[in-house]
Amino acid sequence: MELYIHIPFCIRKCVYCDFLSAPADMETIAHYMECMEKQLVREAASFQGKIIDTVFIGGGTPSILKPEQLSRLLAAVQERFTLAAGAEITLEANPGTLTRTKAEALKAGGVNRVSLGLQSANERELRLLGRVHTYRDFLRSYELLREAGIVNINVDLMSALPGQTASSYEKTLLRVLALHPAHISAYSLMIEEGTPFFEQYREDEKLREDGGTPRWLPGEESERAMYELTGVLLAEHGYERYEISNYAKKGFACRHNIGYWTGEAYLGLGLGASSYIEGIRFCNTSELDEYLSGDFAPRDVQKLSKNDRMAEFFYLGLRMSAGVSKADFIAQFGLRAEQVYMQEIPELIGSGLLEDTGARYRLTDYGRDVSNQVLWRFLLG
Numbered sequence: 001m002e003l004y005i006h007i008p009f010c011i012r013k014c015v016y017c018d019f020l021s022a023p024a025d026m027e028t029i030a031h032y033m034e035c036m037e038k039q040l041v042r043e044a045a046s047f048q049g050k051i052i053d054t055v056f057i058g059g060g061t062p063s064i065l066k067p068e069q070l071s072r073l074l075a076a077v078q079e080r081f082t083l084a085a086g087a088e089i090t091l092e093a094n095p096g097t098l099t100r101t102k103a104e105a106l107k108a109g110g111v112n113r114v115s116l117g118l119q120s121a122n123e124r125e126l127r128l129l130g131r132v133h134t135y136r137d138f139l140r141s142y143e144l145l146r147e148a149g150i151v152n153i154n155v156d157l158m159s160a161l162p163g164q165t166a167s168s169y170e171k172t173l174l175r176v177l178a179l180h181p182a183h184i185s186a187y188s189l190m191i192e193e194g195t196p197f198f199e200q201y202r203e204d205e206k207l208r209e210d211g212g213t214p215r216w217l218p219g220e221e222s223e224r225a226m227y228e229l230t231g232v233l234l235a236e237h238g239y240e241r242y243e244i245s246n247y248a249k250k251g252f253a254c255r256h257n258i259g260y261w262t263g264e265a266y267l268g269l270g271l272g273a274s275s276y277i278e279g280i281r282f283c284n285t286s287e288l289d290e291y292l293s294g295d296f297a298p299r300d301v302q303k304l305s306k307n308d309r310m311a312e313f314f315y316l317g318l319r320m321s322a323g324v325s326k327a328d329f330i331a332q333f334g335l336r337a338e339q340v341y342m343q344e345i346p347e348l349i350g351s352g353l354l355e356d357t358g359a360r361y362r363l364t365d366y367g368r369d370v371s372n373q374v375l376w377r378f379l380l381g
């Protein structure tokens with residue numbers, strides 16, 4: 001079982017971000033942490049005896065917390081839940097918010113993996129994204145983590161930014177590769193509704209989708225060049241692409257994310273956090289006032305039907321390079337995948353998008369490149 005903890009605070013809102021996160025004053029953050037601890041204690045009591053394999057403290061910017069708040073949260077997790085020996089404990093951090101004391105508090109509290117949101121090594125691009133840090137801040141944060149003894153570091157990167165060229169993206173990749181992080185996540189920028197970027201670039205994005213030449217966003221060809229460059233350069237530097245957008249050195253794939261893609265149960269604590277327990281999905285309130293008043297009642301409770309679960313098995317499982325196991329499908333659902341997807345599987349194999357390895361189904365390289373067009377085929381009814 002997995003544990004997710006949401007810290008919904010950031011120094012400032014990035015202009016492309018639609019995550020559940022916002023700036024807040026110290027008092028609100030302190031109050032939130034008190035409420036979070038109450039929820040943690042309550043939930044831990046109902047999960048006695050369950051072994052937690054991975055913990056992911058995400059946000060927002062969890063590294064915005066004070067060292068003593070981080071230590072207290074980590075101590076509560078260790079004390080109240082039963083963690084597996086060698087459990088993976090990840091904290092998301094943003095450059096510029098880490099100090100030596102915080103890095104040491106993380107290490108002492110059991111954090112063994114940190115995900116650093118760099119996005120770009122180019123100062124112009126960082127400013128454009130509304131990030132609060134510079135590349136130098138990132139280098140300092142990276143160094144502090146290493147000095148504190150945290151070696152499993154992920155670096156988050158983004159491509160297809162307005163004004164970005166394949167050459168500036170390559171410089172970012174090379175700068176990051178020179179540090180040899182254990183893990184790199186590389187996503188294309190999504191223009192999300194409700195963000196300042198949406199107001200600014202939605203027309204441009206539509207133009208690109210319609211095959212025109214966008215004014216600010218990279219064109220389709222340039223976007224593809226960046227996507228391909230990621231795969232080639234990271235493979236050359238010894239990273240295994242284990243999921244569509246995730247690359248790791250041997251032994252450093254993110255266990256928490258793999259659990260999510262393989263249908264592991266997870267408990268979410270904190271504002272808006274989702275849980276998935278025994279086939280039932282639910283989430284906490286997304287209203288900060290409600291959460292701060294101690295309202296932890298589950299929202300949007302949904303019992304997944306067998307069809308939903310089979311679809312998710314494929315939809316999420318095929319994101320991983322290893323693909324989905326035929327035997328696991330039978331064990332979970334009592335049916336062979338070919339019986340359920342009797343039309344889709346042969347068609348996708350025939351179009352060169354899916355391959356049958358004998359024990360598993362997985363996307364081909366081509367299928368991975370156009371994964372959005374493939375994965376929806378598994379949504380049943």
Ligand code: SF4
Nearest residue numbers: 010013014017021060
């Ligand atoms: S730091 Fe991350 S969560 Fe916070 S606003 Fe920026 S992108 Fe969103």
